[in-house]
Amino acid sequence: MQKVKPQLLRGFDQEYLPAEQLQFNHLVDVTRRNFELFGFLPIETPSAERQEILTSKGAADKEIYALRRLADADDDDAATKGALRFDLTVPLARYVAMRERELAFPFRRYQIQRVWRGETPQANKGRFREFYQADIDIIGREKLSYLAEAEIPSVIYSVFKDMAIGEFRIRINNRKVLKGLLEGFEVQQENAASVLRILDKTEKESSDAILRSLKSAGVLAKHAEPLYRAISEKRDTEQTLGALAKFGFANETFKGGLEELKSIVTAIRQFGVPDSAFAIDLGVVRGLDYYTGTIYETALVDYPEIGSICSGGRYDDLASYFTSTRLPGVGISIGLTRLFTKLKEASLLKPLPRTPAEVLLTTMDHQYLDKYLRMAAALRAAGINTEVYLETAKLDKQLQYASRKEFRVALIAGESEFASGVVQIKDLAARESRTVPIDNVVAPIRELLKK
């Protein structure tokens, strides 16, 4: 028979061995637990949305995968109007606009789901066509306290601290400050976007290259260098606030932005985020122009090459395409697939058991099946995850299986044990076993598992 070659689609290639999947699930669990710790509510939205919803925010068409039947029969118009979501923010906007009257505001939601993007994948950069995002957003109705912007870093802090993946830094900037800065340096409104994109590259490119680009993007020659220095100079949070005060631009955007930034810094500290974990950094720019206030970007201190593992910001109106209610919000997105891939690469993942079960019950002699299964039922009733070896195989094979899957404990019983009413409890890591009465296995196993 002709075989179909088993292979994956480019970019749709993130599937793991069970041991890795358990580690990924752990990352998801930690994320979810911390989101809930701050009162965020879970939602999921369908994988596919109507195309006009997805493109409403001006996403490039080529990024989006549309739905089509293989058979191409035109009897399913409804489905062909759909496409896969490329982020979780647009579906959120649609969701909130549809359910405005049923939701309690400020609406705090989290959502951990896959998204799909038609980009060129580059695994070394953690870029795929299908990947997980873990988003939180706080959506206000007509208004939203600046405290929401200050709380976000404390959630990020909580998540990554709990993940225990090493030192990380949340870099924070303010879009108004940036805009005011550009205004102060006499950058024309229509050049602002391209100038910001250039300034976003200060860490990658040489100062000469940046200065040249800035000038050709319409920055006056006398301002190019001061602007570059303002953005790229290394300073801590206090130094940055000091430097901004010193610029002292008179425009309202700058003054308002600076005041806002100061209050947010104060609040971030009140939320308990240590100065070692966050920093105001004027070099954080973010290409997306719907951000209007605080913007965030988080990276691992020892692994800057991993890039941003979490980013987001404040926006003025989430769902202006769908409703005339003004819905200001703030949100961030953790790129879980990227994070996981890079953590794996850098060996930063803590070792986890390779099986969710703790006990393997070996079955040396199937004539005692009844006893084996009753023992397993008793263990499970006591809350101990237990797998029964169902195949007929020699004991050494069963133990090999146990050690390969990294069970903590193996139970061994055959003719001689059953004759004297006992069972062997084997500590697989310590390679030693002891004998206990068959009707008293739970307590000794619990004891062993506690170690």
Next chain:
RNA sequence: GUGACCGUAGCUCAACGGUAGAGUCCUGGAUUGUGAUUCCAGUUGUUGCGGGUUCGAAUCCCGUCGGUCACCCCA
């Protein structure tokens, strides 16, 4: 979308014009009830695909498909 490079066993790679190989992994065994190591044996390929050059092509040429990396953009 633009450019550079690369496709040989499940995986990592060798052979670079003269019969397609190694390591690893996997399977079985080493006196019948205890996982490591070691030893023995075994399975695995239209050399991505199509065409051309040649007595002869995994190797050279052309095309095609697939992949990797850089740019763009982003998680």
